[in-house]
Amino acid sequence: MASLGRLRAALPGPCSLPAPLRRLASGWGSAAALLRSGAFMDGRWVEVAAAFPVCDPGSGTELARVADCGAAEARAAVRAAHRAWPSWSAAPAKERSALLRKWYHLMIENKDDLAKIITAENGKPLKEAHGEILYSASFLEWFAEEARRVYGDIIPPAAKDRRILVLKQPVGVAAIITPWNFPSAMITRKVGAALAAGCTVVVKPAEDTPLSALALAELANQAGIPAGVFNVVPCSRQQTPAVGEALCTDPLVAKISFTGSTATGKLLLHYAADTVKRVSMELGGHAPFIVFDSANVDQAVAGALASKYRNSGQTCVCTNRFLVQKGIHDTFVEKFAKAIEKELHVGNGFDERTTQGPLINEKAVEKVERHISDAVAQGASIVTGGKRHSLGKNFFEPTLLSNVTTNMLCTQEETFGPVAPVIKFDTEAEAVAIANSANVGLAGYFYSQDPGQIWRVAEQLEVGMVGVNEGLLSAVECPFGGVKQSGLGREGSKYGIDEYLEVKYVCFGGL
Ligand code: ADP
Numbered sequence: 001m002a003s004l005g006r007l008r009a010a011l012p013g014p015c016s017l018p019a020p021l022r023r024l025a026s027g028w029g030s031a032a033a034l035l036r037s038g039a040f041m042d043g044r045w046v047e048v049a050a051a052f053p054v055c056d057p058g059s060g061t062e063l064a065r066v067a068d069c070g071a072a073e074a075r076a077a078v079r080a081a082h083r084a085w086p087s088w089s090a091a092p093a094k095e096r097s098a099l100l101r102k103w104y105h106l107m108i109e110n111k112d113d114l115a116k117i118i119t120a121e122n123g124k125p126l127k128e129a130h131g132e133i134l135y136s137a138s139f140l141e142w143f144a145e146e147a148r149r150v151y152g153d154i155i156p157p158a159a160k161d162r163r164i165l166v167l168k169q170p171v172g173v174a175a176i177i178t179p180w181n182f183p184s185a186m187i188t189r190k191v192g193a194a195l196a197a198g199c200t201v202v203v204k205p206a207e208d209t210p211l212s213a214l215a216l217a218e219l220a221n222q223a224g225i226p227a228g229v230f231n232v233v234p235c236s237r238q239q240t241p242a243v244g245e246a247l248c249t250d251p252l253v254a255k256i257s258f259t260g261s262t263a264t265g266k267l268l269l270h271y272a273a274d275t276v277k278r279v280s281m282e283l284g285g286h287a288p289f290i291v292f293d294s295a296n297v298d299q300a301v302a303g304a305l306a307s308k309y310r311n312s313g314q315t316c317v318c319t320n321r322f323l324v325q326k327g328i329h330d331t332f333v334e335k336f337a338k339a340i341e342k343e344l345h346v347g348n349g350f351d352e353r354t355t356q357g358p359l360i361n362e363k364a365v366e367k368v369e370r371h372i373s374d375a376v377a378q379g380a381s382i383v384t385g386g387k388r389h390s391l392g393k394n395f396f397e398p399t400l401l402s403n404v405t406t407n408m409l410c411t412q413e414e415t416f417g418p419v420a421p422v423i424k425f426d427t428e429a430e431a432v433a434i435a436n437s438a439n440v441g442l443a444g445y446f447y448s449q450d451p452g453q454i455w456r457v458a459e460q461l462e463v464g465m466v467g468v469n470e471g472l473l474s475a476v477e478c479p480f481g482g483v484k485q486s487g488l489g490r491e492g493s494k495y496g497i498d499e500y501l502e503v504k505y506v507c508f509g510g511l
Contacts, residue, residue: 011501021063024120031113033218039067039234040217041251043227048073052110052236054211057123057394058348058358066210069233071246074202077231081173082252084228089198091169093147100144100195103223107137107216114184114215119349121209122183123394124311125356126349136185137245138476140491143192146497150197163508168501170198171278172254179260180318180360181314183209187216189480190257190280195229197500199255201444202231204243206260208360212235242270251275255500258282259316262440262485267459280489280499282316282481284414285442288435289319289471290457292428293327296446296469301335303471304420307445309398310472311346312356313418314364316472316486317443317465321404322422323412323431329424336420337383342397346389358394359417365394368417374376375421380404385418406434414440428453436462441481445471464490 025032038045050366055062058357067073088096107114118129174194178186194201205213213232220230235243244264248256248271258268258284272279289307291298291300307319322355325334347354359365365388370387385399396418404411404421411421425431435444444463448454458466464482469471474480474492481490489499 014072019051021120022064024116028113032112034110034113034117034215035064035211036214036218037064037066037160038214039069039073039077040214040221040232041073041077041132041228042083042231043221050350052238054121055088055118056207057208058391058392059359060393062473063120064211066214066234068239069235069243070239071289072244074204074233074243075250077202078173078175078247078250078252079234080228081202081231082485083198084226085170085173086194088200088226088229089214091198093150093196093198096196096198097144099223099225100140100147100192103220104137104144104148106141106219107133107140108221110215110219110301111137114212114321117211117215118183118209119357121211122180123349123360125354125357128311129349132185135476136182136188139188139192142476142492143196143497146494147196150497150501161509161511163511165506167504167506169504171500171502172199174199174201174255174257174500175250175253176201176203176248177244177256177258178203178205178207178213178261180208181311181316183212184216186259187213190259193491193496194255194257194500197497199500200229200231202233202247202253204233204235204247207235207237207240208265210331214465227511238366245271248272248277249274249350254278256280257499258488265487277501280491281487282489282491283442283485283487284319284440285316285482285486286320286414286438286440287317287443287445287463288431288438288461289322290431290435290444290446291322291324291328291332292446292448292450292453293325294449294453295328296449297328297331297335298471300332300447303445303447303467303469304336305339305343305471307467307471308420309340309356309418312359312396314416315359319418319420319445320414321434322420323425323434324422325431327425329422333383333400333402333422336422340384340398340400340420342423343437346391346395346397356395356398356418358391361394364417365396367418368396368399368415371408371413371415371417371419372401373400374409378405378408380383380408380421405426406437428457432457432460436460439484440482440486441484442486443467443473
């Protein structure tokens with residue numbers, strides 16, 4: 001059992017260790033060192049005068065106080081990353097690969113504790129948190145492999161006395177800004193690619209979930225990632241605009257990679273414009289889930305449950321609108337409602353039975369309530385759920401709405417919560433038109449057993465990722481990203497590393 005004294009020693013900075021976190025960490029032994037509260041810069045834990053609270057979204061209880069960095073710390077971290085860049089980018093790919101792999105192994109060794117940190121600060125069920133840690137670690141493993149496969153090209157020249165080469169080189173320092181819904185995986189999906197390419201990074205994690213980012217820093221340090229290569233500057237919501245601006249306008253930063261809301265993404269794009277930084281943006285979605293008459297309805301219901309209610313509906317690839325053809329509509333709605341009532345259990349993420357943790361904060365619950373009341377006021381029916389759960393605070397009942405029309409808010413904006421609105425449609429063309437009416441396009445799903453229809457609809461959906469008879473599609477090997485206002489660039493897969501590489505053409509003349 002780790003003593004309080006030992007845990008305190010593991011938590012530099014202005015942090016005290018409140019009882020909930022102390023309970024969480026009891027029995028962790030040396031893994032208690034994963035609970036950090038300082039900023040991590042230039043290979044060191046740095047104390048900052050101010051601190052901000054990190055709270056359990058289920059109870060509101062304070063878990064820890066974490067260093068509240070400001071613009072000065074952000075700029076210092078950028079300078080550290082910039083100093084580290086020449087030697088990191090010049091290191092043989094094999095060395096960078098080995099360090100990423102070591103970091104991956106440390107994540108796997110500590111996977112249970114890392115999962116507990118996610119559940120504590122994000123609220124998602126422990127089983128989902130375990131899944132996230134494996135997914136998160138898989139990016140370090142994948143990019144450890146990709147690091148060694150960054151090939152250039154030799155191009156046949158038009159002139160006899162020339163030879164043409166193409167080199168791929170790291171872009172430089174990357175500023176990485178991540179959300180709270182996947183507190184670990186959204187970091188490694190970017191950082192794995194960046195470090196593999198030879199870039200150095202400064203990460204600003206979401207204010208709701210900095211502990212997972214700091215645990216990653218601790219493991220990066222243990223893995224021997226050199227000082228300045230991976231830096232983390234946590235900050236409160238109040239400091240976020242200043243820190244964001246400092247990171248995204250600093251001339252030493254060459255690249256911004258962001259995952260979060262479309263509104264924040266647009267602001268960061270403005271920042272990037274001034275110094276023409278490279279950008280990757282993974283922004284909001286509004287995923288349609290179409291069930292055609294030919295679908296296997298049980299498969300569609302299973303896919304719908306997974307795609308809608310994972311992480312309590314708080315992922316950017318979660319279904320936001322169900323479009324169900326009129327012939328299968330009533331059966332689908334009836335079976336979907338039964339499945340929700342039987343299989344989903346709202347509760348604390350640490351309870352084994354829980355499939356639905358709390359929403360991240362009050363603002364998120366209010367948005368869900370607003371979408372439901374708007375839909376009901378315009379004629380939608382609540383089939384199941386529809387209100388806050390008796391557990392209180394940020395817990396919400398998984399909700400199914402029928403008689404939904406396209407003029408309701410829930411079919412126009414991302415809900416980011418456990419609400420499934422069902423729109424009835426008549427023809428394939430009508431469904432595709434409704435699906436494509438959004439100004440964003442991240443994921444889209446449809447269920448059909450008709451091969452012709454599968455090809456047509458997969459090609460016509462204006463999204464970056466399509467699930468055909470599948471409700472979950474994220475995997476390290478696959479390119480993740482969107483079209484329209486869902487963003488720019490792709491993460492993971494063989495394409496993800498290109499986001500951190502420049503193409504340089506070298507012309508050898510006079511031969
Ligand atoms: P959400 O509303 O779901 O929290 P955001 O886009 O606001 O979505 O948050 C995603 C990430 O963007 C978080 O790390 C957050 O702190 C950060 N963020 C929010 N506003 C800004 C800003 N003005 N500059 C830089 N980062 C920001």
